[in-house]
Amino acid sequence: MTLIRNAVEAKARLCGWTVEHRREAECTALVLTRDGWELYIAYDQGKAFSASLTYPGSTYPSVLSLGLVSRYLSGNRAQMSAVRRRQRIVCGGKAGVVEDIIPDDRYRVRLVVHYDDNSVGEPYTTFVRAEQEEVAV
Secondary structure: OOOOOHHHHHHHOOOOOOOEEEOOOOOOOEEEEOOOOOEEEEEEOEEEEEEEEEEEOOOOEEEEOHHHHHHHOOOOHHHHOOOOOOOOEEOOOOEEEEEEEEEOOOEEEEEEEEEEEOOEEEOOOHHHHOOOOOOOO
């Protein structure tokens, strides 16, 4: 997939990302940040060759396929920020932990949830709620 630097930068700005240009030893990079998310795209002679994604609250980036960059750039901002990885949630009466957050398109964001019954599901963020801790009386 070809990610043209100017097009990526323009789309990022339109979608509310802060854009930073970095010159590294072996490449140039666009570093995009929004709501604790950081998207790093490395370029060599104007051609993107790698991308990584750092989730909110994480210090370690994950490798991101160049083909998925556009999904994260235009992902629904409110839904991407609604939950965090490792957060406990409830969906349809089942409790579990969010393992991943994946924008499907600019309207919907899917979660990968490992439920307490050892099953795995992929609900949309609009179908989950944060698990409330019980308060001792």
